[in-house]
Amino acid sequence: xxxxxxxxxxxxxxxxxxxxxxxxxxxxxxxxxxxxxxxxxxxxxxxxxxxxxxxxxxxxxxxxxxxxxxxxxxxxxxxxxxxxxxxxxxxxxxxxxxxxxxxxxxxxxxxxxxxxxxxxxxxxxxxxxxxxxxxxxxxxxxxxxxxxxxxxxxxxxxxxxxxxxxxxxxxxxxxxxxxxxxxxxxxxxxxxxxxxxxxxxxxxxxxxx
Numbered sequence: 001x002x003x004x005x006x007x008x009x010x011x012x013x014x015x016x017x018x019x020x021x022x023x024x025x026x027x028x029x030x031x032x033x034x035x036x037x038x039x040x041x042x043x044x045x046x047x048x049x050x051x052x053x054x055x056x057x058x059x060x061x062x063x064x065x066x067x068x069x070x071x072x073x074x075x076x077x078x079x080x081x082x083x084x085x086x087x088x089x090x091x092x093x094x095x096x097x098x099x100x101x102x103x104x105x106x107x108x109x110x111x112x113x114x115x116x117x118x119x120x121x122x123x124x125x126x127x128x129x130x131x132x133x134x135x136x137x138x139x140x141x142x143x144x145x146x147x148x149x150x151x152x153x154x155x156x157x158x159x160x161x162x163x164x165x166x167x168x169x170x171x172x173x174x175x176x177x178x179x180x181x182x183x184x185x186x187x188x189x190x191x192x193x194x195x196x197x198x199x200x201x202x203x204x205x206x207x208x209x
Contacts, residue, residue: 024070026051032059032081035067049095055080055104063117068093075104075129082106084142089116095148097123100131100158107132108140115164117142127156127182134164138188145169146178146206155181162186163200170206179209 026047032055033040035047040061047053052071055061057079064085072094074082080101084090086109098121100106107130108117119133119142133142141164146152149171161182170176187200201208 024051025054026069027054028056028059028061028080030056030058032056032061034062034064036065055082057103063090063092064088066091066093068095070094071096071123072098073101074099074106075101077101078103080104084108084114084117086112086140087114089114089118091118091120093120093122095122098125100127100129100156102128102157104129105132106130108135108142110135111140112136113139115139115141118145119143120145120147121152121154122146122148123150124152125154125156127154127158127161129158130160131158132160132162134162134188138164141165141188143167149173149176151177151179153179153181155179157183159184160186162189164188165200165202167202167204168206168208169204172205174205174207176206177209178206 026045027042028040029042038044038046041047047067047069049068049070051069053069054076055074057076060081062083062085074080121144133144143165144163145167147169161184164187168178170178
């Protein structure tokens with residue numbers, strides 16, 4: 001009986017681990033909607049701080065509340081849109097890596113004058129699609145804050161990487177490095193290449209490479 005009981009407990013543990021794994025990934029519907037609306041997410045399950053979030057191809061998801069997740073993937077290879085709302089500042093905190101896939105877009109609103117949005121990145125930010133945090137003549141913007149003591153990369157092969165401002169706040173050691181190496185990099189408008197006298201970068205802790 002003992003070997004049988006061990007097998008039963010093993011199967012139960014396996015089933016529980018599979019269940020936990022499946023619940024750690026939250027995928028948007030292909031329609032999308034407001035982040036705060038359960039109908040935006042498959043299974044009506046709002047993302048939690050321990051979830052890996054995926055914005056599905058074809059979805060249009062609007063960040064309308066402060067939210068924290070473990071990881072973020074925008075698009076599944078041929079589309080997907082994640083954007084900040086037009087009015088009212090909100091913060092999206094991602095504890096680990098952020099990936100924008102080819103064909104996908106992560107941006108601020110094309111209208112409005114909200115400049116208080118923030119993306120907090122605890123890991124790498126890899127843009128292989130479109131990252132556009134300066135719209136409506138730089139009146140609709142979002143800041144990016146890199147945290148976490150580990151080295152990180154902001155890079156990718158995306159056709160647009162347009163930012164408003166970046167803050168590096170990576171622990172207490174100057175040895176914590178953020179490396180910037182995207183294929184395209186502009187600030188406050190896709191035609192504006194940053195120069196040395198333009199202040200898009202604030203370093204609180206860490207190193208910029």
